[in-house]
Amino acid sequence: MMPDHTIPPSNIASSAARTVFFVSDGTGITAETFGHSVLTQFELRFRQIRLPFIDSIDKAHDAARKINEAYTNDGKRPIVFSTLVKHDLSSIIRQSNGMHMDLIKTFVDPLEQELGVKSTHTIGRSHNVVDSEEYKNRIEAINFSLAHDDGQSHKSLSTADVILVGVSRSGKTPTSLYLAMQYGLKTANYPLIPEDFERGKLPSALPLFKSKIFGLSITAERLSEIRNERMPGSKYASIANCRYEVNEAELMMRREGIRWLSSTAKSIEEIATTILQEIKS
Amino acid sequence: MMPDHTIPPSNIASSAARTVFFVSDGTGITAETFGHSVLTQFELRFRQIRLPFIDSIDKAHDAARKINEAYTNDGKRPIVFSTLVKHDLSSIIRQSNGMHMDLIKTFVDPLEQELGVKSTHTIGRSHNVVDSEEYKNRIEAINFSLAHDDGQSHKSLSTADVILVGVSRSGKTPTSLYLAMQYGLKTANYPLIPEDFERGKLPSALPLFKSKIFGLSITAERLSEIRNERMPGSKYASIANCRYEVNEAELMMRREGIRWLSSTAKSIEEIATTILQEIKS
Structure with missing residues (x-):
């Protein structure tokens, strides 16, 4: 019944699918939207796993464990797209055995320099969103x-x-x-x-x-x-x-x-x- | 009539809004979704400009010109989130006076290494999308x-x-x-x-x-x-x-x-x- 979210490849270049994680402290929609547009550049089949609402140390460890398990099972590093705003959470994820595409660290940190202000590092936008x-x-x-x-x-x-x-x-x-x-x-x-x-x-x-x-x-x-x-x-x-x-x-x-x-x-x-x-x- | 797409800040830290561009060879939805989630980390007001369907050399030069104009008007480098897949187009954009957040170059190139295959570098997914x-x-x-x-x-x-x-x-x-x-x-x-x-x-x-x-x-x-x-x-x-x-x-x-x-x-x-x-x- 669930639609298959594997990106349909026109050419399957490899038999074993690489695992991809989308890790977020919110819905994960940003990580997933972005990840998809990057992954469609490759004619490969990916096994995709969404890990939304990772907003505590415990949940971050849990996510890291899942990434490590995929590494063990696949014999290849999973690709990890993440949008974790809090440094303590994202550093737990980065210590796992994945290829890390940390969207926040890659872009927010340089932006702080450019804009001359610190980012708020708030988790998600859920508090304000529905009232905005x-x-x-x-x-x-x-x-x-x-x-x-x-x-x-x-x-x-x-x-x-x-x-x-x-x-x-x-x-x-x-x-x-x-x-x-x-x-x-x-x-x-x-x-x-x-x-x-x-x-x-x-x-x-x-x-x-x-x-x-x-x-x-x-x-x-x-x-x-x-x-x-x-x-x-x-x-x-x-x-x-x-x-x-x-x-x-x-x-x-x-x-x-x-x-x-x-x-x-x-x-x-x-x-x-x-x-x-x-x-x- | 058009809704205001400026991100509503809870504290306005600066008077002059920095200009932000979302440049894409497709709809720009990925660049925009991603850009928004990065920008909400900053309690600043941004003037946002969408430049979708930049899929030719001429359009890329046009986009670069708009970025340069914003730089001249604002006296500050605009922030440019881009998802241009073709290198010849993205390099035209990168030569403009902006702070460039090139989502493809930052992530697709390292992924080619990791996956051991070349990316297709196709523009958008429009050909297949509607038939998929x-x-x-x-x-x-x-x-x-x-x-x-x-x-x-x-x-x-x-x-x-x-x-x-x-x-x-x-x-x-x-x-x-x-x-x-x-x-x-x-x-x-x-x-x-x-x-x-x-x-x-x-x-x-x-x-x-x-x-x-x-x-x-x-x-x-x-x-x-x-x-x-x-x-x-x-x-x-x-x-x-x-x-x-x-x-x-x-x-x-x-x-x-x-x-x-x-x-x-x-x-x-x-x-x-x-x-x-x-x-x-």
Whole structure:
């Protein structure tokens, strides 16, 4: 049931997988995000172990023991990505038999020099995070985006940061949720449907807010593929219908002067980041 | 309209904000996630600039120019977090007047030594990402979690990875979406409501799936605060009612042997990571 978090290699160069640890005094998301982007540079299979919330001496010793065990079992040093802020904890980890990628020691210490101030060396940010304005904005943005998913509501559109439009299954919903969750942007989304094309007009709530509308388009071939997974053999999923809808949607966006991008070969992260760039410019 | 991405400092130590750049050949999310966790160690205000999709020599020169401009304007070297995989691009950036935190050069090069293989030095992962099984699982998990938000559907619960329960506004929805988006876990969520407490039973679809149920609880005080933001002065938000619901929900979870945790002082990232740990153990 758990998805496999092993990075899928296109070429497996070695049989025995190297063990990788992500050690953190918080969630470990930073260590893991960073570790993944480094590890994808290697076409190898890695066995990945997350060790979050390592926030005491005991837990640090426990983590060090796990690293040493992996070394014994694999016969090779595990790779250890760590973001332990407290020196006493990170030094316990560094004494274990791993190849240590200590993100804090590598970057925070030189930054203290550069900035001419000491770092706070506080563990995580958990105390402040949930009380911060930024966090509250994110939660509010998630609620807004959910309530405004798939054209469900026209309420408070004036407070939206972004309004996405596009044919059904062009990627609007995941992009909306991602913009809300990652960047705290209130993102509504509206499907462009055959009725809109027949009327030759945007959904009625939208023309007022054209400056924050972004379109998502997609190739008819890819759209048909995605729709066929949902409703195999339907007219909705047919390549002829997909061609019609995509073509009409692009015509409408062009006519209305709506900025749009193709979601065909883009991940939701890439679509979201591209929109973010557009908003700023 | 755009949320302010400046990290809110509890003490502002200096008047002029130092400029920080996040430079990437992809979305820049890794550089930014990492940069944030380093910068929160300093109680300073930073002006943050994202430069994603720097994937050509021209764009690299453009980015270097922006870094140099910030240096001229600020009179201080900007801090530059970069994840440029290609050496020719990263060397252009490194020649600019910044303090360079080159995440790839710092970690990928030593890893090549350790692993005994060359890194692929491919730009981003965009070609494979959207076609990968992992990515498809994430999108499917997001759709599942949306369809199963707030007890909307009992369909295919057997394919859920996680089922969250808790009183209204205890954090179930954002946690579900985060588990889906970040970890590809199909996460359903069900509210525990006064009717359930009167019946003294879990919502009827759930008893079959107890092994994947996790409860979220919250202090009555915090819950009342959150509910009052939505429905000020309502019975629903009153401290008496919140006390009743939280108490009943905890009694029920205890009686049914459901693992639960308090969401009171936890961010959605922390709740999600804690649940992930629990699933594994």
